[in-house]
Amino acid sequence: MLPASVRRAVACPLPPNPHPHFHPSGAVAVLVHFGNSTRKTKVKDIESQAMPEPHRPPRPRKRLRQCLRPQVSADASASASAGVRVRHLATLLIINAAVTMLMTATPTLAEIPSKEQLKALSDNIFDVLVIGGGATGCGCALDAASRGLKTALLEVSDFGSGSSSKSSKLLHGGLRSLQSALRARDTKQLLRMYDDFQERALFLKTAPHLVKPVAMVMPIEEYGDLPRHWLLLKLYDLLAGGSKLKASHFLSAKQTHFACPMLRMDNLKGSLVSYELQMDDARLCLALALTAARQGASVANYVQVQQLSPPDLTGIRLVIAKDLLSQQQLAVRATCVINAAGAFADYVRLMDSKQSVAIARPTAGTHIVLPGYFARNCAVHGLRPGEVFAMPWQGHTLVGSSDGALGLEPMQTEVDELLDKFRQKIRQDVLLSKKHVLSAWKGLWPSVAGPGSRRPLLLGSERRLLTIASGDWTNYRAMAEDTLDGAIKMLRLHPQSECCTHRLPLEGARHWTKELPLELMRSFDLPANVAHHLSESYGTNAFTLLSAFDGCHGRLHDQLPHIEAEVHYAVLFEYALTAVDVLARRMRVAFVDVAAAMQMLPRVVQIMGWRLNWTTAVQEDQMLRTVRFLQAEMGMGTVALSDSMTIAQSEMDKRIVTKKYPEIY
Numbered sequence: 001m002l003p004a005s006v007r008r009a010v011a012c013p014l015p016p017n018p019h020p021h022f023h024p025s026g027a028v029a030v031l032v033h034f035g036n037s038t039r040k041t042k043v044k045d046i047e048s049q050a051m052p053e054p055h056r057p058p059r060p061r062k063r064l065r066q067c068l069r070p071q072v073s074a075d076a077s078a079s080a081s082a083g084v085r086v087r088h089l090a091t092l093l094i095i096n097a098a099v100t101m102l103m104t105a106t107p108t109l110a111e112i113p114s115k116e117q118l119k120a121l122s123d124n125i126f127d128v129l130v131i132g133g134g135a136t137g138c139g140c141a142l143d144a145a146s147r148g149l150k151t152a153l154l155e156v157s158d159f160g161s162g163s164s165s166k167s168s169k170l171l172h173g174g175l176r177s178l179q180s181a182l183r184a185r186d187t188k189q190l191l192r193m194y195d196d197f198q199e200r201a202l203f204l205k206t207a208p209h210l211v212k213p214v215a216m217v218m219p220i221e222e223y224g225d226l227p228r229h230w231l232l233l234k235l236y237d238l239l240a241g242g243s244k245l246k247a248s249h250f251l252s253a254k255q256t257h258f259a260c261p262m263l264r265m266d267n268l269k270g271s272l273v274s275y276e277l278q279m280d281d282a283r284l285c286l287a288l289a290l291t292a293a294r295q296g297a298s299v300a301n302y303v304q305v306q307q308l309s310p311p312d313l314t315g316i317r318l319v320i321a322k323d324l325l326s327q328q329q330l331a332v333r334a335t336c337v338i339n340a341a342g343a344f345a346d347y348v349r350l351m352d353s354k355q356s357v358a359i360a361r362p363t364a365g366t367h368i369v370l371p372g373y374f375a376r377n378c379a380v381h382g383l384r385p386g387e388v389f390a391m392p393w394q395g396h397t398l399v400g401s402s403d404g405a406l407g408l409e410p411m412q413t414e415v416d417e418l419l420d421k422f423r424q425k426i427r428q429d430v431l432l433s434k435k436h437v438l439s440a441w442k443g444l445w446p447s448v449a450g451p452g453s454r455r456p457l458l459l460g461s462e463r464r465l466l467t468i469a470s471g472d473w474t475n476y477r478a479m480a481e482d483t484l485d486g487a488i489k490m491l492r493l494h495p496q497s498e499c500c501t502h503r504l505p506l507e508g509a510r511h512w513t514k515e516l517p518l519e520l521m522r523s524f525d526l527p528a529n530v531a532h533h534l535s536e537s538y539g540t541n542a543f544t545l546l547s548a549f550d551g552c553h554g555r556l557h558d559q560l561p562h563i564e565a566e567v568h569y570a571v572l573f574e575y576a577l578t579a580v581d582v583l584a585r586r587m588r589v590a591f592v593d594v595a596a597a598m599q600m601l602p603r604v605v606q607i608m609g610w611r612l613n614w615t616t617a618v619q620e621d622q623m624l625r626t627v628r629f630l631q632a633e634m635g636m637g638t639v640a641l642s643d644s645m646t647i648a649q650s651e652m653d654k655r656i657v658t659k660k661y662p663e664i665y
C-alpha cells in the first residue's frame with residue numbers, strides 16, 4: 001500500500017470552471033470546488049511546473065485567435081454588403097470570445113492535501129452518503145449534489161474500477177430484449193425499453209464527447225430470416241420513437257462486404273443495420289464523479305466503508321471507513337446511506353443488519369480485444385443465443401461477451417470460446433489466433449435474485465439504508481433519480497431543487513462540438529489522431545490539458561495517440577493515485593493493449609513519481625502492482641499473448657491484409 005506521504009502530496013483539484021473570476025487587481029483567480037468547500041485560489045504559472053525531463057524545445061503554437069484573424073478580413077473584404085459584414089464579424093467575435101474564454105481557463109495547481117479532503121468527510125454531517133463509485137453510485141452522488149443535498153461518495157478502489165469499466169460499452173434498449181419481450185408478450189419490458197431509449201438519447205446532450213453512434217450489422221444468411229428480422233428492427237425503431245439515432249435499413253451482400261470486408265461471405269444474402277450508442281464507460285464514470293464534486297459533493301477514492309452503526313436518536317448514521325492510502329480510520333456521519341456497491345451490495349447490507357437476506361446473484365462476462373482491422377467501420381452482431389458481437393472501439397476491435405465462472409481473471413476457455421465464435425463470423429482465409437488477443441478482461445454484472453434479475457432493484461431498510469442494485473449503464477441516471485426520490489420521501493430530506501441530471505452537462509461536455517478536434521489541431525499543432533483522442537476523452541477540458549502542460553505533448557507510445565500531458569492531468573485533476581488508475585481508466589490503454597500499457601508503464605510511473613513525490617521504493621512497488629494487475633485482470637502473458645503491434649499489426653501482417661483486402665486500409 002502506498003505510504004501516507006503519497007496522499008499528502010496529491011494535488012487533486014478539479015479543473016477550473018470555464019468562467020474565470022477576474023480579480024480587481026487584474027490577476028485571474030478561479031473558484032476551485034472540492035467537496036463542500038469552495039476556495040478562491042490564485043493561478044500559478046503551470047508551465048513553470050511542467051516536468052523538466054525529457055527536455056523539448058517549446059513548440060510553435062498557433063492560437064485560435066490568430067487563426068481566426070485573417071479569416072475575418074478575408075471574408076469581410078469578400079462580402080459585398082456592410083450588413084452581412086457586420087453580422088459575420090459579430091459571429092466570429094462571439095466564437096472567438098467563447099474559444100478565448102475556454103483557452104484562458106488556466107487550471108490552478110492549488111494543493112488540496114488529503115488531510116483536508118478527509119477532514120471534510122469527518123467534519124460534516126451529510127444528507128446523503130453513497131457507498132460505491134461505479135455508474136450507479138456516482139450517478140446517485142451527482143443527483144443528490146445537484147439537488148443541493150450535502151453529499152459524500154466513498155469508493156474502495158478507483159472510480160469505475162468495478163463493472164462500470166468492464167461493460168460492452170453499448171447504450172441500448174437491446175434487440176434481444178425486444179425479441180424476448182415480444183415472445184413473452186411482456187408489455188412492462190417494452191415500456192422499460194422505451195424508457196431506456198429516452199435515457200440513451202440524454203447521453204447525447206449530457207456527455208456528447210464520450211458517446212458516439214455505431215452501426216450494428218446483422219448478417220442474413222437465409223432469405224427466410226429477412227422479413228422476421230426486418231420487422232423486429234422496425235419495431236425497435238418504432239419503440240425508440242423520436243430518440244432513435246438513425247432508421248434501420250437493409251444492405252445487399254455487396255454493400256455488406258464493402259462495410260465489413262472481414263465478414264464471411266459464403267452464404268451471405270445481405271444484412272440489416274441498426275444504430276446504437278457506444279461509450280467510454282470508465283471515463284463516463286469519472287465524468288460523473290468529477291461533476292458531482294463540481295456540484296459540491298465530497299468524493300474520495302481508495303476509502304473503504306467497513307462498518308455501519310445504527311442511527312442515533314436524531315436519525316444520523318455513523319459510517320466507519322478506512323483511507324486505504326494512509327490506513328487511517330474515518331468516521332463519517334450521514335442522514336441517509338445509499339448502498340451502490342454493485343456485486344458487493346450484500347456485504348454492505350450485512351454491515352447494516354446481520355439478518356439481511358442475500359439479494360446479489362452476480363454473473364460474469366468476458367471480452368477480448370483484437371487489432372482494429374477486424375471491425376474497422378461497424379459492429380457485427382446476431383440474435384442467436386450465445387452469439388458474440390465484434391465492434392470497433394478505441395481504434396481496436398472489441399469482441400464479447402461470453403458468460404463464464406465468477407471471478408475477475410479471464411480464463412483461457414472463455415477466450416477460446418470467443419475466438420471460436422468470432423472465427424465463424426469472419427472469412428476463412430483471415431488469420432485469427434490467440435496471438436491476436438491484445439487484451440482480455442472479465443466483469444461482474446451486479447444482477448439480483450429473481451426473474452427480473454437485471455432490472456433495477458431499490459430496497460429500503462428501517463435503518464436509513466437504501467440499496468440500489470442491478471440495472472445497467474444505460475439507465476444509471478433514471479436509477480439514481482428514483483433512488484433519490486425514494487430517499488427524499490422516506491427520510492424527509494430537504495433538497496433545494498428538483499432533479500436536473502437530464503440536462504446537466506457532465507465534465508468536459510460544456511461547449512463541446514464535433515469540430516473540437518479541428519480546433520485542437522489548429523491551436524496546438526497536433527496530429528489528427530491525437531486531437532480526436534483528446535476530444536473524445538476530455539471534451540473541452542482538452543484545451544486545459546494542452547495549454548496547462550504545454551511542454552508535455554510528446555507521445556507515450558509511438559503507435560497510440562496518448563500523450564504525456566494526460567498523466568500530469570490525471571494526477572492533478574482526475575483523482576488518479578496509482579499507475580493502474582492512469583493506464584486502465586484514465587487512458588484506457590490497459591483495456592485495449594496490455595503490451596502497449598507495459599511499454600508505457602515506466603514513463604507513466606516516472607511522471608507520477610515526480611508529481612506525487614514517490615520514493616524509488618514506491619515507484620518500484622507501483623511497477624510491480626501494475627504488472628500484477630495487467631497479468632491478473634487484463635490477461636497479460638496468460639490469455640492476451642500478442643506482443644502488441646509487433647505481431648498483430650506488424651508490417652508483414654499489414655501487407656498481407658492490405659494485399660488481400662485493400663479496402664480495409
Ligand SMILES: Cc1cc2nc3c(=O)[nH]c(=O)nc-3n(C[C@H](O)[C@H](O)[C@H](O)COP(=O)(O)OP(=O)(O)OC[C@H]3O[C@@H](n4cnc5c(N)ncnc54)[C@H](O)[C@@H]3O)c2cc1C
Nearest residue numbers: 132134135136156162163164168170305342365472473474
Ligand atoms: C460483461 C458485462 C457487459 C455489460 N455490458 C453493458 C452494456 O453494454 N450496456 C449497459 O448499459 N450495461 C452493461 N453492463 C452492465 C453495467 O456495466 C453495470 O450494470 C454497471 O456498471 C453497474 O454499476 P454499479 O455502480 O452498480 O456497479 P460497479 O461498477 O461494480 O460499482 C460498485 C462499486 O462499489 C465499490 N464498493 C464495493 N464495496 C465497497 C465498500 N465497502 N466501500 C466502498 N466502495 C465499495 C466497488 O469497488 C465498485 O467500484 C455490462 C456488465 C457486464 C459485467
